[in-house]
Amino acid sequence: MAAAALRNVEVDYPRGGAQTRALGPLSLEIGDGEIVALVGPSGCGKSTALRLLAGLEAPTRGEVARAAGRGETAVVFQAPTLAPWLSARANAALPLELAGVDKAQALARADAALRRVGLRGAEGARPAQLSGGMAMRVSLARALVTGPRLLLLDEPFAALDEITRRALADDVLSVWAEARPAIVFVTHNVEEAVYMASRVAVMTAGPGRIAADVAVKGPLPRPAGFRTTPDFRASVEQVSAALAQGMAA
Amino acid sequence: MRRLVGLVEPWLLIVLLVAGWEIACRALHTPDYFLPPPSHVAQALAANFPVLIAAAWRTLSVAIVALALASGLAQALAVAGALSRTFDRGVHPIASVIQVTPVVAIAPLFLIWAGLDHPGRALVALAMLVAFFPIYSGAAAGLRAADPDLERLFDLYGASAWQRVLRLKLPSAVPFLLEGHKVGAGLAIIGAVVAEFVAGSGNVRGLAWQILDAGNKLQTARMIAALVVLGVMGVALHQALEALERAALKWWRGR
Numbered sequence: 001m002a003a004a005a006l007r008n009v010e011v012d013y014p015r016g017g018a019q020t021r022a023l024g025p026l027s028l029e030i031g032d033g034e035i036v037a038l039v040g041p042s043g044c045g046k047s048t049a050l051r052l053l054a055g056l057e058a059p060t061r062g063e064v065a066r067a068a069g070r071g072e073t074a075v076v077f078q079a080p081t082l083a084p085w086l087s088a089r090a091n092a093a094l095p096l097e098l099a100g101v102d103k104a105q106a107l108a109r110a111d112a113a114l115r116r117v118g119l120r121g122a123e124g125a126r127p128a129q130l131s132g133g134m135a136m137r138v139s140l141a142r143a144l145v146t147g148p149r150l151l152l153l154d155e156p157f158a159a160l161d162e163i164t165r166r167a168l169a170d171d172v173l174s175v176w177a178e179a180r181p182a183i184v185f186v187t188h189n190v191e192e193a194v195y196m197a198s199r200v201a202v203m204t205a206g207p208g209r210i211a212a213d214v215a216v217k218g219p220l221p222r223p224a225g226f227r228t229t230p231d232f233r234a235s236v237e238q239v240s241a242a243l244a245q246g247m248a249a
Numbered sequence: 250m251r252r253l254v255g256l257v258e259p260w261l262l263i264v265l266l267v268a269g270w271e272i273a274c275r276a277l278h279t280p281d282y283f284l285p286p287p288s289h290v291a292q293a294l295a296a297n298f299p300v301l302i303a304a305a306w307r308t309l310s311v312a313i314v315a316l317a318l319a320s321g322l323a324q325a326l327a328v329a330g331a332l333s334r335t336f337d338r339g340v341h342p343i344a345s346v347i348q349v350t351p352v353v354a355i356a357p358l359f360l361i362w363a364g365l366d367h368p369g370r371a372l373v374a375l376a377m378l379v380a381f382f383p384i385y386s387g388a389a390a391g392l393r394a395a396d397p398d399l400e401r402l403f404d405l406y407g408a409s410a411w412q413r414v415l416r417l418k419l420p421s422a423v424p425f426l427l428e429g430h431k432v433g434a435g436l437a438i439i440g441a442v443v444a445e446f447v448a449g450s451g452n453v454r455g456l457a458w459q460i461l462d463a464g465n466k467l468q469t470a471r472m473i474a475a476l477v478v479l480g481v482m483g484v485a486l487h488q489a490l491e492a493l494e495r496a497a498l499k500w501w502r503g504r
Binding site: 073 | 396401403404405417502503504
Protein backbone atom coordinates (compact mmCIF):
# COMPACT_ATOMS: atom_id res chain seq x y z
CA MET A 1 0.00 0.00 0.00
CA ALA A 2 1.20 3.50 -0.81
CA ALA A 3 2.14 5.89 1.97
CA ALA A 4 1.74 8.82 -0.38
CA ALA A 5 1.28 9.42 -4.08
CA LEU A 6 1.31 12.23 -6.61
CA ARG A 7 -0.93 11.46 -9.59
CA ASN A 8 -0.47 13.55 -12.73
CA VAL A 9 0.13 16.65 -10.65
CA GLU A 10 0.92 19.98 -12.27
CA VAL A 11 1.77 23.22 -10.51
CA ASP A 12 1.55 26.60 -12.23
CA TYR A 13 2.87 29.82 -10.75
CA PRO A 14 1.89 33.26 -11.93
CA ARG A 15 4.86 35.00 -13.49
CA GLY A 16 4.58 38.37 -15.20
CA GLY A 17 0.80 38.15 -15.55
CA ALA A 18 0.86 34.69 -17.17
CA GLN A 19 0.77 31.25 -15.60
CA THR A 20 4.07 29.42 -15.88
CA ARG A 21 4.35 25.68 -15.39
CA ALA A 22 6.70 24.98 -12.51
CA LEU A 23 6.17 21.25 -12.10
CA GLY A 24 4.73 18.28 -13.91
CA PRO A 25 2.90 16.47 -15.21
CA LEU A 26 4.41 14.17 -12.62
CA SER A 27 3.38 10.92 -10.98
CA LEU A 28 5.21 9.33 -8.07
CA GLU A 29 4.17 6.66 -5.64
CA ILE A 30 5.88 6.12 -2.29
CA GLY A 31 5.30 2.72 -0.72
CA ASP A 32 4.94 2.15 3.02
CA GLY A 33 8.34 2.19 4.67
CA GLU A 34 10.08 3.04 1.42
CA ILE A 35 12.90 5.60 1.15
CA VAL A 36 12.70 7.62 -2.04
CA ALA A 37 15.23 10.24 -3.06
CA LEU A 38 14.21 13.06 -5.41
CA VAL A 39 17.13 14.38 -7.41
CA GLY A 40 17.11 16.92 -10.20
CA PRO A 41 18.66 20.15 -11.40
CA SER A 42 18.01 23.40 -9.50
CA GLY A 43 14.58 24.86 -10.19
CA CYS A 44 13.05 21.60 -11.42
CA GLY A 45 10.42 21.67 -8.69
CA LYS A 46 11.82 19.10 -6.22
CA SER A 47 10.89 21.19 -3.21
CA THR A 48 7.48 21.94 -4.72
CA ALA A 49 6.85 18.20 -5.09
CA LEU A 50 7.77 17.76 -1.43
CA ARG A 51 5.43 20.56 -0.33
CA LEU A 52 2.64 18.87 -2.31
CA LEU A 53 3.30 15.62 -0.44
CA ALA A 54 3.28 17.53 2.87
CA GLY A 55 -0.04 19.16 2.02
CA LEU A 56 1.56 22.60 2.42
CA GLU A 57 0.63 23.45 -1.15
CA ALA A 58 -2.13 22.26 -3.48
CA PRO A 59 -1.50 21.20 -7.08
CA THR A 60 -3.02 23.27 -9.89
CA ARG A 61 -4.13 20.01 -11.49
CA GLY A 62 -3.87 16.38 -10.49
CA GLU A 63 -4.25 14.57 -7.23
CA VAL A 64 -2.25 14.09 -4.04
CA ALA A 65 -2.98 11.04 -1.92
CA ARG A 66 -1.64 10.49 1.57
CA ALA A 67 -2.26 7.61 3.96
CA ALA A 68 -0.70 9.53 6.83
CA GLY A 69 -3.03 11.97 8.55
CA ARG A 70 -2.30 15.27 10.21
CA GLY A 71 0.42 14.86 12.79
CA GLU A 72 1.67 11.73 11.02
CA THR A 73 3.51 13.73 8.37
CA ALA A 74 6.70 15.53 9.30
CA VAL A 75 8.97 17.87 7.35
CA VAL A 76 12.62 18.78 7.83
CA PHE A 77 13.62 21.93 5.95
CA GLN A 78 16.94 22.90 4.42
CA ALA A 79 17.70 25.18 7.38
CA PRO A 80 17.14 23.88 10.93
CA THR A 81 14.21 26.33 11.29
CA LEU A 82 14.29 26.33 15.08
CA ALA A 83 12.68 28.94 17.32
CA PRO A 84 15.66 30.83 18.80
CA TRP A 85 13.77 31.67 22.01
CA LEU A 86 13.13 27.99 22.84
CA SER A 87 15.53 25.35 24.16
CA ALA A 88 16.35 22.30 22.04
CA ARG A 89 13.89 20.33 24.19
CA ALA A 90 11.07 22.88 23.77
CA ASN A 91 11.73 23.07 20.03
CA ALA A 92 11.51 19.31 19.70
CA ALA A 93 8.34 19.24 21.83
CA LEU A 94 6.58 21.91 19.74
CA PRO A 95 4.59 19.58 17.41
CA LEU A 96 3.23 17.70 20.43
CA GLU A 97 2.30 20.87 22.28
CA LEU A 98 0.50 22.20 19.21
CA ALA A 99 -1.44 18.95 19.15
CA GLY A 100 -2.48 19.54 22.75
CA VAL A 101 -0.33 16.84 24.36
CA ASP A 102 0.21 17.46 28.06
CA LYS A 103 3.36 19.54 28.58
CA ALA A 104 5.27 17.15 30.85
CA GLN A 105 4.62 14.25 28.52
CA ALA A 106 5.55 16.32 25.46
CA LEU A 107 8.88 17.30 27.03
CA ALA A 108 9.64 13.70 28.04
CA ARG A 109 8.99 12.51 24.48
CA ALA A 110 11.10 15.38 23.13
CA ASP A 111 13.99 14.27 25.36
CA ALA A 112 13.65 10.75 24.02
CA ALA A 113 13.67 12.03 20.42
CA LEU A 114 16.77 14.14 21.15
CA ARG A 115 18.55 11.11 22.61
CA ARG A 116 17.69 9.10 19.52
CA VAL A 117 19.50 11.61 17.29
CA GLY A 118 22.51 11.69 19.61
CA LEU A 119 21.82 14.89 21.51
CA ARG A 120 21.81 13.62 25.08
CA GLY A 121 23.00 16.46 27.33
CA ALA A 122 22.07 19.24 24.91
CA GLU A 123 18.37 19.33 25.83
CA GLY A 124 18.55 22.70 27.58
CA ALA A 125 20.73 24.42 24.98
CA ARG A 126 19.37 27.18 22.77
CA PRO A 127 19.75 26.94 18.97
CA ALA A 128 22.35 29.73 19.02
CA GLN A 129 24.55 27.58 21.24
CA LEU A 130 24.45 24.61 18.86
CA SER A 131 26.62 23.87 15.82
CA GLY A 132 24.95 23.57 12.40
CA GLY A 133 24.95 19.79 12.61
CA MET A 134 23.50 19.74 16.11
CA ALA A 135 20.78 22.24 15.16
CA MET A 136 19.88 20.00 12.21
CA ARG A 137 19.64 17.05 14.60
CA VAL A 138 17.22 19.03 16.80
CA SER A 139 15.19 19.69 13.66
CA LEU A 140 15.22 15.96 12.92
CA ALA A 141 14.20 15.15 16.52
CA ARG A 142 11.29 17.60 16.18
CA ALA A 143 10.17 15.76 13.03
CA LEU A 144 10.46 12.37 14.75
CA VAL A 145 8.74 13.34 18.01
CA THR A 146 5.24 12.63 16.71
CA GLY A 147 6.25 9.23 15.34
CA PRO A 148 5.44 10.15 11.73
CA ARG A 149 4.47 7.62 9.05
CA LEU A 150 5.69 9.96 6.33
CA LEU A 151 8.93 11.87 6.78
CA LEU A 152 9.77 14.54 4.20
CA LEU A 153 13.29 15.97 4.07
CA ASP A 154 13.99 19.01 1.88
CA GLU A 155 17.76 19.10 1.23
CA PRO A 156 18.29 18.74 4.96
CA PHE A 157 22.08 18.42 4.88
CA ALA A 158 22.86 20.91 2.11
CA ALA A 159 24.46 23.42 4.46
CA LEU A 160 26.60 20.92 6.38
CA ASP A 161 30.16 19.71 5.91
CA GLU A 162 30.81 16.27 4.38
CA ILE A 163 31.56 14.42 7.63
CA THR A 164 28.49 15.80 9.39
CA ARG A 165 26.24 15.02 6.44
CA ARG A 166 27.44 11.42 6.32
CA ALA A 167 26.88 11.02 10.05
CA LEU A 168 23.40 12.48 9.75
CA ALA A 169 22.60 10.25 6.77
CA ASP A 170 23.42 7.20 8.92
CA ASP A 171 21.34 8.66 11.77
CA VAL A 172 18.34 9.02 9.47
CA LEU A 173 18.79 5.43 8.27
CA SER A 174 19.00 4.06 11.82
CA VAL A 175 15.87 6.00 12.77
CA TRP A 176 14.21 4.51 9.70
CA ALA A 177 15.30 1.00 10.74
CA GLU A 178 13.49 1.41 14.09
CA ALA A 179 10.10 2.73 13.03
CA ARG A 180 10.15 2.26 9.23
CA PRO A 181 8.39 5.46 8.20
CA ALA A 182 8.15 6.23 4.49
CA ILE A 183 10.82 8.81 3.72
CA VAL A 184 11.02 11.17 0.77
CA PHE A 185 14.05 13.36 0.61
CA VAL A 186 15.20 15.98 -1.83
CA THR A 187 18.88 16.36 -2.65
CA HIS A 188 21.09 17.36 -5.53
CA ASN A 189 23.88 15.11 -4.34
CA VAL A 190 23.71 11.87 -6.36
CA GLU A 191 25.90 9.82 -3.99
CA GLU A 192 23.84 10.90 -1.00
CA ALA A 193 20.66 9.95 -2.85
CA VAL A 194 21.98 6.49 -3.72
CA TYR A 195 23.39 5.92 -0.23
CA MET A 196 20.17 6.76 1.59
CA ALA A 197 17.38 5.66 -0.72
CA SER A 198 15.96 2.37 -1.91
CA ARG A 199 14.70 4.24 -4.96
CA VAL A 200 15.96 7.37 -6.68
CA ALA A 201 13.48 9.38 -8.71
CA VAL A 202 15.37 11.54 -11.19
CA MET A 203 13.60 14.69 -12.34
CA THR A 204 14.07 16.66 -15.57
CA ALA A 205 14.87 20.36 -15.73
CA GLY A 206 11.86 22.58 -14.89
CA PRO A 207 8.98 22.06 -15.25
CA GLY A 208 10.09 18.83 -13.60
CA ARG A 209 8.87 15.44 -14.70
CA ILE A 210 10.20 12.03 -13.71
CA ALA A 211 13.03 11.18 -16.10
CA ALA A 212 13.97 7.88 -14.49
CA ASP A 213 13.12 5.79 -11.45
CA VAL A 214 16.25 3.91 -10.34
CA ALA A 215 16.03 1.09 -7.80
CA VAL A 216 19.14 0.90 -5.61
CA LYS A 217 20.39 -2.59 -4.77
CA GLY A 218 21.80 -3.35 -1.35
CA PRO A 219 20.64 -3.66 2.26
CA LEU A 220 19.22 -0.78 4.29
CA PRO A 221 20.55 0.61 6.59
CA ARG A 222 23.84 0.56 4.71
CA PRO A 223 26.67 -1.67 5.94
CA ALA A 224 30.11 -0.13 6.46
CA GLY A 225 31.97 0.40 3.22
CA PHE A 226 28.80 0.42 1.10
CA ARG A 227 30.09 3.44 -0.81
CA THR A 228 32.87 1.29 -2.33
CA THR A 229 30.65 -1.61 -3.49
CA PRO A 230 29.91 -2.24 -7.20
CA ASP A 231 26.16 -1.94 -6.45
CA PHE A 232 26.68 1.58 -5.13
CA ARG A 233 28.92 2.62 -8.02
CA ALA A 234 26.53 1.18 -10.59
CA SER A 235 23.54 3.02 -9.13
CA VAL A 236 25.49 6.27 -8.97
CA GLU A 237 26.42 5.87 -12.66
CA GLN A 238 22.83 5.08 -13.59
CA VAL A 239 21.40 8.09 -11.71
CA SER A 240 24.08 10.42 -13.06
CA ALA A 241 23.35 9.32 -16.63
CA ALA A 242 19.61 9.81 -16.15
CA LEU A 243 20.24 13.22 -14.62
CA ALA A 244 22.40 14.29 -17.59
CA GLN A 245 19.75 13.05 -20.00
CA GLY A 246 16.98 14.84 -18.08
CA MET A 247 18.90 18.11 -18.16
CA ALA A 248 19.44 17.84 -21.90
CA ALA A 249 15.78 17.02 -22.59
CA MET B 250 44.57 53.49 32.34
CA ARG B 251 43.01 53.01 28.91
CA ARG B 252 39.67 52.26 30.56
CA LEU B 253 39.94 55.44 32.59
CA VAL B 254 40.60 57.45 29.41
CA GLY B 255 37.61 55.75 27.80
CA LEU B 256 35.40 56.82 30.71
CA VAL B 257 36.64 60.40 30.72
CA GLU B 258 36.72 61.04 26.97
CA PRO B 259 32.99 61.59 26.32
CA TRP B 260 32.87 64.19 29.10
CA LEU B 261 35.85 66.12 27.85
CA LEU B 262 33.97 68.22 25.30
CA ILE B 263 31.17 68.95 27.76
CA VAL B 264 33.65 70.14 30.39
CA LEU B 265 35.36 72.35 27.81
CA LEU B 266 32.06 73.86 26.66
CA VAL B 267 30.91 74.56 30.22
CA ALA B 268 34.26 76.13 31.07
CA GLY B 269 34.09 78.31 27.95
CA TRP B 270 30.54 79.33 28.85
CA GLU B 271 31.60 80.32 32.40
CA ILE B 272 34.58 82.34 31.17
CA ALA B 273 32.53 84.07 28.44
CA CYS B 274 29.78 85.08 30.88
CA ARG B 275 32.25 86.53 33.33
CA ALA B 276 34.31 88.32 30.67
CA LEU B 277 31.28 89.79 28.87
CA HIS B 278 29.31 90.53 32.08
CA THR B 279 26.13 89.04 30.61
CA PRO B 280 23.12 89.81 32.78
CA ASP B 281 21.80 86.75 34.66
CA TYR B 282 18.29 87.02 33.19
CA PHE B 283 19.85 86.69 29.69
CA LEU B 284 22.51 84.03 30.19
CA PRO B 285 23.67 83.07 33.68
CA PRO B 286 27.06 81.34 33.99
CA PRO B 287 27.02 77.61 34.77
CA SER B 288 28.04 78.30 38.36
CA HIS B 289 24.77 80.22 38.89
CA VAL B 290 22.83 77.42 37.20
CA ALA B 291 24.49 75.01 39.63
CA GLN B 292 23.46 77.23 42.55
CA ALA B 293 19.88 77.35 41.26
CA LEU B 294 19.95 73.59 40.83
CA ALA B 295 21.13 73.08 44.40
CA ALA B 296 18.62 75.58 45.84
CA ASN B 297 15.65 74.10 43.95
CA PHE B 298 16.81 70.49 43.94
CA PRO B 299 13.95 68.88 45.93
CA VAL B 300 11.33 70.83 43.95
CA LEU B 301 12.94 69.95 40.61
CA ILE B 302 13.26 66.28 41.52
CA ALA B 303 9.62 66.17 42.59
CA ALA B 304 8.67 67.87 39.31
CA ALA B 305 10.81 65.44 37.32
CA TRP B 306 9.12 62.53 39.05
CA ARG B 307 5.69 63.97 38.15
CA THR B 308 6.67 64.23 34.48
CA LEU B 309 8.32 60.82 34.53
CA SER B 310 5.31 59.15 36.13
CA VAL B 311 3.02 60.64 33.47
CA ALA B 312 5.37 59.23 30.82
CA ILE B 313 5.54 55.80 32.49
CA VAL B 314 1.77 55.47 32.81
CA ALA B 315 1.40 56.68 29.20
CA LEU B 316 4.01 54.17 28.02
CA ALA B 317 2.27 51.29 29.81
CA LEU B 318 -1.11 52.23 28.30
CA ALA B 319 0.37 52.78 24.83
CA SER B 320 2.17 49.44 25.08
CA GLY B 321 -1.00 47.53 25.97
CA LEU B 322 -3.13 49.25 23.34
CA ALA B 323 -0.54 49.04 20.55
CA GLN B 324 0.13 45.34 21.14
CA ALA B 325 -3.55 44.50 21.42
CA LEU B 326 -4.30 46.28 18.14
CA ALA B 327 -1.30 44.70 16.40
CA VAL B 328 -2.34 41.21 17.55
CA ALA B 329 -5.92 41.85 16.42
CA GLY B 330 -4.48 42.98 13.10
CA ALA B 331 -2.44 39.78 12.85
CA LEU B 332 -5.59 37.73 13.44
CA SER B 333 -7.79 39.71 11.04
CA ARG B 334 -6.59 41.30 7.84
CA THR B 335 -9.70 43.46 7.62
CA PHE B 336 -9.05 44.86 11.07
CA ASP B 337 -5.41 45.48 10.16
CA ARG B 338 -6.42 47.44 7.06
CA GLY B 339 -8.78 49.53 9.17
CA VAL B 340 -6.30 50.38 11.92
CA HIS B 341 -3.35 51.32 9.72
CA PRO B 342 -4.68 54.63 8.36
CA ILE B 343 -5.83 55.69 11.84
CA ALA B 344 -2.41 54.91 13.28
CA SER B 345 -0.81 56.92 10.48
CA VAL B 346 -3.05 59.93 11.22
CA ILE B 347 -2.07 59.73 14.88
CA GLN B 348 1.58 59.60 13.93
CA VAL B 349 1.54 62.70 11.74
CA THR B 350 -0.62 64.86 14.04
CA PRO B 351 1.54 67.16 16.21
CA VAL B 352 0.75 66.69 19.86
CA VAL B 353 0.49 70.48 20.44
CA ALA B 354 -2.27 70.64 17.84
CA ILE B 355 -4.58 68.19 19.60
CA ALA B 356 -3.60 69.02 23.18
CA PRO B 357 -6.25 71.76 23.61
CA LEU B 358 -8.95 69.33 22.54
CA PHE B 359 -7.78 66.71 25.04
CA LEU B 360 -7.64 69.33 27.81
CA ILE B 361 -11.28 70.21 27.13
CA TRP B 362 -12.28 66.55 27.20
CA ALA B 363 -10.35 65.81 30.37
CA GLY B 364 -11.94 68.80 32.09
CA LEU B 365 -10.29 71.59 34.06
CA ASP B 366 -10.16 69.46 37.20
CA HIS B 367 -8.21 66.62 35.61
CA PRO B 368 -5.50 68.03 33.35
CA GLY B 369 -3.33 65.07 34.42
CA ARG B 370 -5.55 62.73 32.45
CA ALA B 371 -5.08 64.81 29.32
CA LEU B 372 -1.30 64.73 29.81
CA VAL B 373 -1.30 60.93 30.07
CA ALA B 374 -3.55 60.62 27.02
CA LEU B 375 -1.36 62.94 24.95
CA ALA B 376 1.90 61.28 25.95
CA MET B 377 0.28 57.92 25.20
CA LEU B 378 -0.73 59.08 21.74
CA VAL B 379 2.88 60.01 20.96
CA ALA B 380 4.32 56.78 22.36
CA PHE B 381 1.72 54.63 20.59
CA PHE B 382 2.97 54.67 17.02
CA PRO B 383 6.52 53.31 17.33
CA ILE B 384 5.28 50.46 19.52
CA TYR B 385 2.39 49.69 17.18
CA SER B 386 4.45 49.76 14.00
CA GLY B 387 7.20 47.69 15.68
CA ALA B 388 4.65 45.14 16.86
CA ALA B 389 2.91 45.00 13.47
CA ALA B 390 6.23 44.50 11.65
CA GLY B 391 7.43 41.97 14.23
CA LEU B 392 4.26 39.90 14.01
CA ARG B 393 4.85 39.56 10.27
CA ALA B 394 8.54 38.71 10.69
CA ALA B 395 8.23 35.07 11.73
CA ASP B 396 10.38 32.56 9.81
CA PRO B 397 8.23 31.41 6.84
CA ASP B 398 9.42 27.80 7.29
CA LEU B 399 8.31 27.91 10.93
CA GLU B 400 4.96 29.22 9.65
CA ARG B 401 4.80 26.17 7.35
CA LEU B 402 5.57 23.93 10.29
CA PHE B 403 2.66 25.46 12.19
CA ASP B 404 0.49 24.83 9.10
CA LEU B 405 1.67 21.24 8.96
CA TYR B 406 0.73 20.54 12.57
CA GLY B 407 -2.61 22.31 12.21
CA ALA B 408 -1.93 25.07 14.75
CA SER B 409 -4.89 27.30 15.65
CA ALA B 410 -4.78 31.05 15.01
CA TRP B 411 -4.15 31.68 18.72
CA GLN B 412 -1.39 29.11 18.95
CA ARG B 413 0.19 30.82 15.97
CA VAL B 414 0.05 34.24 17.64
CA LEU B 415 1.15 33.14 21.11
CA ARG B 416 3.77 30.55 20.21
CA LEU B 417 5.16 31.92 16.96
CA LYS B 418 4.28 35.48 16.05
CA LEU B 419 4.61 37.23 19.42
CA PRO B 420 7.89 35.52 20.37
CA SER B 421 9.25 36.26 16.89
CA ALA B 422 8.31 39.92 17.38
CA VAL B 423 10.30 40.38 20.60
CA PRO B 424 13.28 42.24 19.06
CA PHE B 425 10.89 44.57 17.21
CA LEU B 426 8.82 45.13 20.37
CA LEU B 427 11.92 46.02 22.40
CA GLU B 428 13.03 48.56 19.82
CA GLY B 429 9.50 50.01 19.63
CA HIS B 430 9.30 50.41 23.40
CA LYS B 431 12.69 52.08 23.55
CA VAL B 432 11.67 54.69 20.98
CA GLY B 433 8.19 54.95 22.53
CA ALA B 434 9.59 55.66 26.00
CA GLY B 435 11.68 58.57 24.73
CA LEU B 436 8.66 59.95 22.89
CA ALA B 437 6.44 59.53 25.96
CA ILE B 438 8.74 61.90 27.93
CA ILE B 439 8.68 64.43 25.09
CA GLY B 440 4.91 64.03 24.81
CA ALA B 441 4.45 64.57 28.55
CA VAL B 442 6.61 67.71 28.54
CA VAL B 443 4.93 69.19 25.45
CA ALA B 444 1.48 68.45 26.87
CA GLU B 445 2.46 70.15 30.13
CA PHE B 446 3.50 73.23 28.17
CA VAL B 447 0.16 73.37 26.42
CA ALA B 448 -1.77 72.71 29.62
CA GLY B 449 0.25 75.47 31.27
CA SER B 450 -1.95 75.31 34.35
CA GLY B 451 -0.74 75.31 37.92
CA ASN B 452 -2.45 72.01 38.54
CA VAL B 453 0.24 69.82 37.07
CA ARG B 454 3.60 70.99 38.31
CA GLY B 455 5.97 68.87 36.27
CA LEU B 456 9.27 69.92 34.76
CA ALA B 457 7.65 71.88 31.93
CA TRP B 458 5.70 73.91 34.45
CA GLN B 459 8.95 74.62 36.33
CA ILE B 460 10.48 75.86 33.09
CA LEU B 461 7.45 78.03 32.26
CA ASP B 462 7.20 79.40 35.79
CA ALA B 463 10.92 80.24 35.95
CA GLY B 464 10.67 81.85 32.51
CA ASN B 465 7.72 84.00 33.54
CA LYS B 466 9.74 85.24 36.54
CA LEU B 467 12.89 85.72 34.44
CA GLN B 468 14.71 83.23 36.71
CA THR B 469 16.84 82.03 33.83
CA ALA B 470 19.28 80.05 36.00
CA ARG B 471 16.37 78.04 37.45
CA MET B 472 15.01 77.55 33.95
CA ILE B 473 18.27 76.08 32.75
CA ALA B 474 18.55 73.98 35.92
CA ALA B 475 15.17 72.45 35.10
CA LEU B 476 16.37 71.77 31.56
CA VAL B 477 19.46 70.06 32.95
CA VAL B 478 17.26 67.81 35.10
CA LEU B 479 15.10 67.04 32.06
CA GLY B 480 18.17 66.17 29.99
CA VAL B 481 19.69 63.97 32.68
CA MET B 482 16.36 62.20 33.15
CA GLY B 483 16.06 61.57 29.41
CA VAL B 484 19.59 60.21 29.10
CA ALA B 485 19.20 58.02 32.19
CA LEU B 486 15.94 56.58 30.88
CA HIS B 487 17.51 55.91 27.50
CA GLN B 488 20.51 54.16 29.06
CA ALA B 489 18.28 52.08 31.31
CA LEU B 490 16.16 51.00 28.34
CA GLU B 491 19.24 50.20 26.24
CA ALA B 492 20.56 47.98 29.02
CA LEU B 493 17.14 46.34 29.37
CA GLU B 494 16.95 45.78 25.62
CA ARG B 495 20.42 44.22 25.51
CA ALA B 496 19.62 41.89 28.39
CA ALA B 497 16.27 40.88 26.93
CA LEU B 498 17.75 40.26 23.47
CA LYS B 499 20.51 38.18 24.99
CA TRP B 500 17.88 36.06 26.73
CA TRP B 501 15.78 35.83 23.54
CA ARG B 502 18.68 34.74 21.36
CA GLY B 503 20.06 32.43 24.01
CA ARG B 504 23.53 34.01 24.00
